[in-house]
Amino acid sequence: MATVAPTGSGSTIASPTTARTAPGAARRRRPRWPLALYLGPGMLGFSVFIVLPLLFSLVMSLYDWPLFGQAEFVGLENYRRMLTGDPAFWASLFTTVLFAIVYTAANLAVCLGLSYWLMSLGRRWASSFRVLFFIPVVTPMIGNALIFRLMLNDDGVVNQMLARLGISGPSWLSTPGWAMVSLVLMSLWQGIGYNIIVLGAGIAGISPSVLEASRIDGAGPILRFTRVIFPMLSPTVFFCTVMTVIGAFKVFAQPYALTEGGPANSTTTLVLLLYRNGFSYDRLGYASALAWALFVVVMLITAFQFSQQKRWVSYDS
Amino acid sequence: MTAWTAKSPHPRRRSVLGAGVVLPLASLTACGTPASPPETTLYTWISNENDRAQWEAFIAAAQEADPDFELTLEGPSFEDYWTKVKTRMSSRGTPALLTTQAARAQELSALLLPLDELAAEAGVYLGAFNAPMIAGMTVEGTVRGIPYDAEPMALFYNRAHFRDAGREVPGPTYTLDRFLDDAQALTTAERYGVALTSGLVGLGMAIGVAEGGAAVRDEELTLTDPALVDAIQFTFDLSAEHQVAAPPPAVDADPAAQQALMNGQVAMHLDGPWMYQAYADALGEDLGVAIVPSTGGEARGMLQGSGFGIASNAEDPSAAFATLSAIITPEVIGEVARTRGTFPSLAGQEERWTEGKNPDNARAITALAHDGDPLITTPSWNEVLAQFGQYAPEGFRGHRTAQDILAQVQKVGA
Numbered sequence: 001m002a003t004v005a006p007t008g009s010g011s012t013i014a015s016p017t018t019a020r021t022a023p024g025a026a027r028r029r030r031p032r033w034p035l036a037l038y039l040g041p042g043m044l045g046f047s048v049f050i051v052l053p054l055l056f057s058l059v060m061s062l063y064d065w066p067l068f069g070q071a072e073f074v075g076l077e078n079y080r081r082m083l084t085g086d087p088a089f090w091a092s093l094f095t096t097v098l099f100a101i102v103y104t105a106a107n108l109a110v111c112l113g114l115s116y117w118l119m120s121l122g123r124r125w126a127s128s129f130r131v132l133f134f135i136p137v138v139t140p141m142i143g144n145a146l147i148f149r150l151m152l153n154d155d156g157v158v159n160q161m162l163a164r165l166g167i168s169g170p171s172w173l174s175t176p177g178w179a180m181v182s183l184v185l186m187s188l189w190q191g192i193g194y195n196i197i198v199l200g201a202g203i204a205g206i207s208p209s210v211l212e213a214s215r216i217d218g219a220g221p222i223l224r225f226t227r228v229i230f231p232m233l234s235p236t237v238f239f240c241t242v243m244t245v246i247g248a249f250k251v252f253a254q255p256y257a258l259t260e261g262g263p264a265n266s267t268t269t270l271v272l273l274l275y276r277n278g279f280s281y282d283r284l285g286y287a288s289a290l291a292w293a294l295f296v297v298v299m300l301i302t303a304f305q306f307s308q309q310k311r312w313v314s315y316d317s
Numbered sequence: 318m319t320a321w322t323a324k325s326p327h328p329r330r331r332s333v334l335g336a337g338v339v340l341p342l343a344s345l346t347a348c349g350t351p352a353s354p355p356e357t358t359l360y361t362w363i364s365n366e367n368d369r370a371q372w373e374a375f376i377a378a379a380q381e382a383d384p385d386f387e388l389t390l391e392g393p394s395f396e397d398y399w400t401k402v403k404t405r406m407s408s409r410g411t412p413a414l415l416t417t418q419a420a421r422a423q424e425l426s427a428l429l430l431p432l433d434e435l436a437a438e439a440g441v442y443l444g445a446f447n448a449p450m451i452a453g454m455t456v457e458g459t460v461r462g463i464p465y466d467a468e469p470m471a472l473f474y475n476r477a478h479f480r481d482a483g484r485e486v487p488g489p490t491y492t493l494d495r496f497l498d499d500a501q502a503l504t505t506a507e508r509y510g511v512a513l514t515s516g517l518v519g520l521g522m523a524i525g526v527a528e529g530g531a532a533v534r535d536e537e538l539t540l541t542d543p544a545l546v547d548a549i550q551f552t553f554d555l556s557a558e559h560q561v562a563a564p565p566p567a568v569d570a571d572p573a574a575q576q577a578l579m580n581g582q583v584a585m586h587l588d589g590p591w592m593y594q595a596y597a598d599a600l601g602e603d604l605g606v607a608i609v610p611s612t613g614g615e616a617r618g619m620l621q622g623s624g625f626g627i628a629s630n631a632e633d634p635s636a637a638f639a640t641l642s643a644i645i646t647p648e649v650i651g652e653v654a655r656t657r658g659t660f661p662s663l664a665g666q667e668e669r670w671t672e673g674k675n676p677d678n679a680r681a682i683t684a685l686a687h688d689g690d691p692l693i694t695t696p697s698w699n700e701v702l703a704q705f706g707q708y709a710p711e712g713f714r715g716h717r718t719a720q721d722i723l724a725q726v727q728k729v730g731a
Contacts, residue, residue, distance in 0.1 A: 066403075066427070067400070067403035067404055067407065068403040068404075068406055068407050068427055068428055069427045088729075149566075149568060149569070153566055154563070154564065154566070155563075171564075171710075171714065173566065173567055173568070173710075174564065174566065174567050174710040174711070174714060175714075179567075258568070259567060259568065260567060260568050260703075260706065260707065261703070261707055262567045262706065262707030262708070262710060263567055263707060263708065263710040263711050264707055264708055264711060265707060268707070276700075276703060279400045280399075280400060280699045280700070280703065281697070281699055281700045282403065282696075282699075
């Protein structure tokens with residue numbers, strides 16, 4: 001094939017031999033502008049929407065920064081206040097950690113169970129159920145919260161149904177413990193579809209011959225799950241765990257729309273506290289400090305998860 | 318091909334490269350531009366068609382005097398307004414006029430220009446406006462907004478329920494004992510005597526003000542004022558102890574309470590005169606309005622009202638005030654009171670508000686407006702409201718006392 005020489009005093013037709021003998025030179029002299037063109041928009045977006053806001057929020061966290069008016073440099077005061085002078089921070093951190101643990105555990109247990117169950121169904125039924133489970137993922141959270149609020153009111157549908165069974169239902173949204181349960185339930189309903197799809201794909205990737213061999217060896221469903229399927233699925237479970245924990249620490253829409261953080265501060269998560277400080281209480285600097293605290297907490301927990309994965313995640317296929 | 322020829326594509330490359338960089342930037346910057354001059358643009362809350370109709374009523378009334386008068390409306394819903402007004406006023410090309418509640422004047426003080434000198438120059442006499450509302454709009458000794466209404470919280474009730482229960486409707490005086498007796502008599506298997514809301518500015522605070530209490534004194538938060546604590550405990554007890562009211566939900570209790578009154582599911586509910594027409598449409602002749610109950614039974618109102626101000630960063634405050642002064646004339650305020658039902662901030666226009674209303678109802682609201690205290694807040698009011706809203710459900714269910722909750726909120730908001 002003929003190629004055009006990239007440089008020279010004029011256009012020359014290079015022989016195929018020439019092209020073969022100098023591949024490194026061709027690579028070195030390949031124009032770089034297409035790379036810049038292709039990377040430009042992405043890098044610009046990354047810089048404008050990720051890097052600059054991150055740096056800007058770090059700067060803001062060192063200021064008393066109102067929504068309107070002059071910002072005042074306060075050094076590390078926002079961090080000092082957060083760690084030693086604001087009980088709401090520790091309360092919301094505890095609430096967030098509690099939510100993350102309960103939600104992640106429940107999410108993975110439910111999703112693993114449902115994925116395993118779907119595996120045993122025929123393809124048509126499994127597909128139908130996957131679609132059903134995934135529908136809440138693509139519905140707007142605010143709409144879901146309104147429906148759940150109507151259902152979980154003191155005289156809502158749930159308590160009316162319980163009353164028909166002779167059970168006096170609790171104040172789901174007005175009692176601290178039950179409010180957290182309601183939050184987890186709604187989040188589960190909204191969120192399990194995604195993990196069911198991911199875990200279902202992981203299970204589908206397990207070689208049928210391996211499962212067949214375990215059956216021949218006499219392993220029942222439970223043994224087969226714990227000794228064969230789960231170990232082979234562990235990389236997928238690990239991925240789901242990491243993503244679910246990160247999502248749980250960032251939970252905002254559910255408490256904002258369902259309980260407004262109450263009763264008391266029982267469902268005030270870190271991001272809700274951050275939002276309120278920034279946009280209701282006029283403390284953008286303190287909100288930025290909270291955002292960095294959340295960032296560090298999530299980063300540490302994710303790093304811990306990665307450091308511990310060798311204890312239970314098997315990449316042997 | 319020469320070396321230049323070899324490099325000849327560069328201009329095109331630059332163009333393409335430039336397009337790759339500039340186009341995304343251009344798309345980022347292609348945001349809205351100001352559509353009208355700031356001096357004739359009002360930033361206000363527009364939650365629904367009802368809100369828009371009210372603001373347009375001001376414009377229409379001003380155009381009666383000056384057909385060339387123009388005012389452009391801009392703004393989010395009421396709930397979002399208190400946050401977005403600060404960010405909106407921080408950007409370029411901001412409206413020079415904005416709206417504030419008297420209760421929020423402290424919180425928005427940095428955004429609001431002192432109006433005393435501008436009013437004096439324009440010949441607007443601030444002393445003509447409802448004195449408690451002017452006091453509510455005053456921050457650090459200067460008036461930051463000119464009130465167009467002065468709305469006392471009042472007790473709306475369903476006359477039919479009183480009739481059915483064989484109770485006399487409340488008169489010019491209304492004691493707490495009688496209110497509780499009425500609530501108990503009006504509570505049946507199908508309905509409650511009273512509707513409660515979980516917000517701080519509700520029945521409890523209105524009773525507290527009627528008892529001489531205040532949430533803020535000398536610009537300091539005083540939530541543990543004994544009169545206020547007792548009044549809020551009284552409302553907690555209405556649901557937790559006397560069971561004449563349903564404990565309010567933690568979220569969106571106000572619309573639920575309003576609907577309950579309109580649907581006949583409760584007999585009494587505290588609200589502002591701005592809801593008068595909606596309740597009249599739902600209840601017709603059965604709509605009654607009473608003063609806020611108190612131990613002595615005398616009328617003493619908690620006033621809430623709103624007004625117009627000038628943005629502190631307005632480039633031409635005089636021009637903006639010229640626009641503002643056109644929508645606060647007695648004729649405009651009176652006309653809006655007549656057509657939209659806002660209780661006027663000018664005493665001379667009250668008759669226009671009372672037109673077509675039940676005289677007893679009008680008398681009760683007028684009495685509260687004449688002898689009332691404005692709801693004054695602190696810059697941390699949003700935090701106070703959020704905190705109380707979170708803890709109140711426990712109070713209404715008898716799990717915590719008003720003293721306990723208010724002391725905790727006081728600590729956070731102080």
